[in-house]
Amino acid sequence: MTHPYLDLAPLSAARFASIEDRVARLLATEQDVVIMQGEALLPLEGAIRAAAGPGTTALNIVTGPYGQTFGDWLRDCGATVVDLPVPFHTAVTADQVRQAFAEHPEIDFVSLVHAEAATGNTNPVPAIGEAVREQGALFYLDAVASVGAEPVLPDAWGVDLCVIGAQKAMGGPAGVSAVSVSERAWARMAANPRAPRRSYLSLLDWKERWIDGGRTALLHAPAQLEMLALEACVERIETAGLDAVTAVHRAAAAATRAGAPALGGGLTPYVHQDHEAAPVATTLRTPAGTDASDLVARALRADPAVPLAAGGGALAGEMIRVNHYGPDAALGTVEAALKALGAALAETGTPTAPDAALETARTAWHGRTPSA
Numbered sequence: 085m086t087h088p089y090l091d092l093a094p095l096s097a098a099r100f101a102s103i104e105d106r107v108a109r110l111l112a113t114e115q116d117v118v119i120m121q122g123e124a125l126l127p128l129e130g131a132i133r134a135a136a137g138p139g140t141t142a143l144n145i146v147t148g149p150y151g152q153t154f155g156d157w158l159r160d161c162g163a164t165v166v167d168l169p170v171p172f173h174t175a176v177t178a179d180q181v182r183q184a185f186a187e188h189p190e191i192d193f194v195s196l197v198h199a200e201a202a203t204g205n206t207n208p209v210p211a212i213g214e215a216v217r218e219q220g221a222l223f224y225l226d227a228v229a230s231v232g233a234e235p236v237l238p239d240a241w242g243v244d245l246c247v248i249g250a251q252k253a254m255g256g257p258a259g260v261s262a263v264s265v266s267e268r269a270w271a272r273m274a275a276n277p278r279a280p281r282r283s284y285l286s287l288l289d290w291k292e293r294w295i296d297g298g299r300t301a302l303l304h305a306p307a308q309l310e311m312l313a314l315e316a317c318v319e320r321i322e323t324a325g326l327d328a329v330t331a332v333h334r335a336a337a338a339a340t341r342a343g344a345p346a347l348g349g350g351l352t353p354y355v356h357q358d359h360e361a362a363p364v365a366t367t368l369r370t371p372a373g374t375d376a377s378d379l380v381a382r383a384l385r386a387d388p389a390v391p392l393a394a395g396g397g398a399l400a401g402e403m404i405r406v407n408h409y410g411p412d413a414a415l416g417t418v419e420a421a422l423k424a425l426g427a428a429l430a431e432t433g434t435p436t437a438p439d440a441a442l443e444t445a446r447t448a449w450h451g452r453t454p455s456a
């Protein structure tokens with residue numbers, strides 16, 4: 085008996101390069117795309133360590149937990165870090181970024197998370213990119229949670245280092261990731277004596293030994309299962325159309341944001357404004373006195389298949405995450421999540437209106453305004 089995942093031939097350099105080209109097309113970028121053989125934290129950390137050093141002053145925008153991690157890496161590299169914390173129920177604005185530049189004209193690096201699956205917000209990258217260009221700073225973007233759920237356009241937005249992963253809205257594996265790198269970013273890395281070299285974290289190794297060599301010889305054996313899965317994800321998005329894939333994520337967010345309050349148990353969208361809410365995942369705030377982790381545990385007992393989680397860390401008491409991404413960007417998933425939350429609320433003695441919530445969610449999914 086043959087098994088499709090065993091006895092695989094090694095992935096050729098040509099196939100590897102063609103997958104990079106397909107990812108570049110997905111991002112509509114002319115920049116170099118480097119696919120890295122690890123979870124997205126690999127290029128996220130590699131790009132910061134390559135581009136930032138003791139001479140760097142970084143504006144680190146914190147709209148969720150990843151921003152905190154980036155600040156730690158930047159400080160560890162010796163950079164001076166200006167943190168711009170933004171409350172998790174909202175998004176950062178280009179004005180706030182310009183204000184930070186006015187106060188710290190020496191800023192030459194900006195780190196930002198596009199969409200935060202962990203806090204449910206999404207940031208206005210095109211407008212921020214304009215401000216970053218005016219400043220002349222290098223622009224680093226974590227688009228792991230946004231790619232596939234909303235447009236990610238590094239060239240159009242002036243992003244110099246754009247990191248994506250396959251495991252969220254692309255519906256793929258967590259073991260490969262990619263970063264698009266601008267010429268400016270390569271120059272910054274080349275000038276940084278502390279940039280990782282001869283290291284698994286090194287982007288410069290890929291530049292010098294893979295890209296500059298015409299992409300004929302890989303640095304090491306690639307993870308062929310993950311590469312083939314990434315190729316299949318991109319192919320699926322190409323076939324369905326990126327617009328269609330992002331549209332279902334938007335619809336899932338709209339349906340969840342509309343449906344959850346209609347349950348009647350006091351759940352409200354955690355992110356106040358629709359345009360600041362991430363298409364990849366919806367966060368909900370539990371009413372005072374209702375523990376989010378407890379409600380999620382009850383909901384998962386009612387339906388173990390729904391993609392629900394409590395917020396991380398300090399948010400565990402008040403935040404519920406509905407991870408409607410990839411194959412879960414579907415009306416059926418939103419309906420199942422609402423039913424499970426309704427059952428959990430009912431178990432705690434809260435009267436709920438699940439039928440009204442489902443109807444409201446369906447109406448929002450189909451883009452109609454709910455009837456009065």
Ligand SMILES: *Cc1c(COP(=O)(O)O)cnc(C)c1O
Nearest residue numbers: 124150197199200201226228229
């Ligand atoms: C999911 C995600 C990552 C990847 O990290 P994991 O810890 O593997 O989930 C990175 N950045 C953002 C914004 C994410 O949502």
